[in-house]
Amino acid sequence: MVTGVARPGRVVVLVVGGVAAAAALLTAHLAVGRLPLPPDDVWAALTGSPTSAFHRVLVVDLRLPRALVGLGAGALLALSGAVLQAVTRNPLAEPGLVGVTTGAALGVVASLAVAAGTGLSPAPTVAALLGGLAAGAATWLVAGRHRSAPGRLVLVGALVAALCTALTSLLLLGRRDSLGSVLRWLVGSLNARTWDDWAALWPWLLAGVPVGLLSAGLVNLLQLDDPLVTSLGRPADRTRLLVLGLAVALAAAAVSATGAVAFVGLLAPHVARRLVGADARALLPVAAVLGAVLLSAADLVAYSTTVSLPGAASQVTGLPVGAVTAVVGGPVLLALLRRSRR
Amino acid sequence: MTAPPPPPAAVPTAHGVVAGYGRRRVLDGVDLVPEPGRLTCLVGPNGSGKSTLLQTLGRVVPTRGGRVVLDGRDIADWPGPQVARRVALLTQDPQGPGGLRVRELVEQGRHPWVGAFGALRRHDDEAMADAMTAAGVDHLADRRLDELSGGERQRAWIALALAQDTPTLLLDEPTTFLDVAHQLELLRLVRRRCDERGTTVVVVLHDLNQAARFADRVVALHRGAVVADGTPEQVLTPGLLREVFHVEAVVVPDPVTGRPMFVPTGDRRDDA
Ligand SMILES: Nc1ncnc2c1ncn2[C@@H]1O[C@H](COP(=O)(O)OP(=O)(O)O)[C@@H](O)[C@H]1O
Numbered sequence: 001m002v003t004g005v006a007r008p009g010r011v012v013v014l015v016v017g018g019v020a021a022a023a024a025l026l027t028a029h030l031a032v033g034r035l036p037l038p039p040d041d042v043w044a045a046l047t048g049s050p051t052s053a054f055h056r057v058l059v060v061d062l063r064l065p066r067a068l069v070g071l072g073a074g075a076l077l078a079l080s081g082a083v084l085q086a087v088t089r090n091p092l093a094e095p096g097l098v099g100v101t102t103g104a105a106l107g108v109v110a111s112l113a114v115a116a117g118t119g120l121s122p123a124p125t126v127a128a129l130l131g132g133l134a135a136g137a138a139t140w141l142v143a144g145r146h147r148s149a150p151g152r153l154v155l156v157g158a159l160v161a162a163l164c165t166a167l168t169s170l171l172l173l174g175r176r177d178s179l180g181s182v183l184r185w186l187v188g189s190l191n192a193r194t195w196d197d198w199a200a201l202w203p204w205l206l207a208g209v210p211v212g213l214l215s216a217g218l219v220n221l222l223q224l225d226d227p228l229v230t231s232l233g234r235p236a237d238r239t240r241l242l243v244l245g246l247a248v249a250l251a252a253a254a255v256s257a258t259g260a261v262a263f264v265g266l267l268a269p270h271v272a273r274r275l276v277g278a279d280a281r282a283l284l285p286v287a288a289v290l291g292a293v294l295l296s297a298a299d300l301v302a303y304s305t306t307v308s309l310p311g312a313a314s315q316v317t318g319l320p321v322g323a324v325t326a327v328v329g330g331p332v333l334l335a336l337l338r339r340s341r342r
Numbered sequence: 343m344t345a346p347p348p349p350p351a352a353v354p355t356a357h358g359v360v361a362g363y364g365r366r367r368v369l370d371g372v373d374l375v376p377e378p379g380r381l382t383c384l385v386g387p388n389g390s391g392k393s394t395l396l397q398t399l400g401r402v403v404p405t406r407g408g409r410v411v412l413d414g415r416d417i418a419d420w421p422g423p424q425v426a427r428r429v430a431l432l433t434q435d436p437q438g439p440g441g442l443r444v445r446e447l448v449e450q451g452r453h454p455w456v457g458a459f460g461a462l463r464r465h466d467d468e469a470m471a472d473a474m475t476a477a478g479v480d481h482l483a484d485r486r487l488d489e490l491s492g493g494e495r496q497r498a499w500i501a502l503a504l505a506q507d508t509p510t511l512l513l514d515e516p517t518t519f520l521d522v523a524h525q526l527e528l529l530r531l532v533r534r535r536c537d538e539r540g541t542t543v544v545v546v547l548h549d550l551n552q553a554a555r556f557a558d559r560v561v562a563l564h565r566g567a568v569v570a571d572g573t574p575e576q577v578l579t580p581g582l583l584r585e586v587f588h589v590e591a592v593v594v595p596d597p598v599t600g601r602p603m604f605v606p607t608g609d610r611r612d613d614a
């Protein structure tokens with residue numbers, strides 16, 4: 001065999017290892033928290049054995065959906081980032097850089113403003129999804145022709161993101177009371193995720209992850225420049241639009257559950273590329289499991305950090321996971337970039 | 343899945359082609375009918391429209407007037423993958439991610455045959471292996487593009503075009519980044535494709551002596567129009583060199599092949 005993924009064994013090991021790590025994190029999420037539970041109690045709560053109703057609520061209704069949403073959103077963000085990096089032919093592209101995450105935050109803030117004005121209250125997850133999709137579409141449209149020129153889409157995306165941030169700030173100025181509830185969309189947080197959030201997320205995982213992985217062939221092709229893509233038989237512009245739309249949808253779905261979590265969509269694909277190279281058939285699955293593990297691990301840190309906060313009152317909901325990914329992800333990425341500039 | 347290879351007569355031909363970018367008109371009624379199974383060389387000064395002409399033949403740049411015809415049909419009416427199974431185009435300055443490995447790059451040449459979701463079959467493996475061997479990059483298959491020298495990378499791109507396994511090959515300045523030995527090796531490879539497989543080749547070359555040596559036919563472009571078209575002997579004359587390239591030269595027979603060979607005269611040191 002000359003063809004196929006280079007070192008398929010490595011990809012399998014990484015994916016299986018990543019899934020095992022994700023399972024371990026899931027378990028840890030159920031046991032760790034302001035009230036640490038021994039494994040027996042977790043197991044009893046999960047299996048419905050006679051146990052305290054409080055433990056059941058804690059494990060099954062509070063911790064389990066949060067952990068699942070974290071894993072799912074992490075996978076979606078990373079998959080989206082990996083696809084975006086290929087489509088924009090820019091290794092530093094990520095969902096935030098094409099405006100999706102800030103658009104989602106703007107969507108939520110705008111929906112709160114609408115709710116205050118009209119009495120209607122659209123679900124924040126729906127508002128976030130629409131905001132993210134709209135911002136992604138705006139980026140695409142404004143980039144116009146030559147959108148495949150490296151940097152062009154990302155430049156326009158940065159402008160759209162800046163505009164979304166500015167509008168968000170403007171809307172918030174008049175509604176300081178809602179700042180608290182909006183903050184978690186701005187920073188990205190998994191606090192107080194419920195089964196409703198998981199219910200909104202899993203269809204995206206079920207549909208989006210397979211479609212994303214199946215698109216690996218197209219993603220590989222789109223790493224080439226437009227004349228080459230065209231001469232290999234694909235309409236470059238339309239194909240890019242299609243695959244970019246997929247990436248935007250995946251990111252918007254993730255962000256609608258978590259808010260604008262920073263760096264996962266950038267860091268996970270970046271690390272995955274170092275591990276398995278640029279071939280999307282290897283890169284996409286490895287990035288997805290890495291993203292799940294990264295976000296879940298960061299949330300475990302966020303979640304546990306609260307415990308040690310001095311004087312943490314019961315109202316304190318915990319450090320938002322977006323703060324952890326930003327604080328840890330930024331320096332890690334800088335270090336990686338420094339080392340890669342040989 | 344894979345259709346039988348189309349007959350070698352499926353050559354894209356340009357008839358009165360007008361093409362350009364934005365308001366700029368670059369080609370102004372160009373005719374080019376490459377002879378099947380022959381090597382046609384496009385020459386002309388920078389900006390004369392060689393790349394644009396090659397890209398209209400490959401359906402990458404659309405025509406604004408005239409027609410490019412493939413197998414009796416306007417090329418614009420063909421489905422993209424069908425064109426890509428008949429015509430391979432290697433652009434002048436191809437761009438791909440540095441992290442991609444040579445084999446992964448070459449594999450993209452099978453895209454027109456395999457499709458977006460198909461799996462590679464043994465036939466595709468063979469076409470790729472064949473292309474990598476022919477381009478001399480088989481030993482580099484697992485190397486990343488950004489680890490290669492300019493010449494090695496150029497040969498990887500050529501392997502991509504060869505892997506498309508098309509009856510027509512359009513190459514835009516494929517020798518640019520190669521040293522002399524590799525330039526000759528590449529041109530011999532292209533020549534062999536013509537002679538042994540009946541591949542139709544249109545290649546843009548800057549070295550007129552190489553054009554004279556390897557081409558069956560030379561077409562000279564100047565300001566978006568064909569100014570000469572014929573055998574190397576007919577086209578590569580001191581007059582053409584003066585008018586099109588603004589170079590004074592004498593033409594002598596190549597001592598090895600007997601083809602025309604240029605020796606510029608205007609830049610002797612004692613002239614300065
Ligand atoms: N993608 C493009 N967009 C705008 N102008 C272009 C583009 N490609 C080529 N041109 C212009 O068209 C003219 C002919 O270019 P080209 O066909 O590349 O010539 P050649 O290959 O003979 O050097 C040049 O003046 C060039 O600036």
Ligand SMILES: [Mg+2]
Pocket residue numbers: 392393394434514
């Ligand atoms: Mg050119």
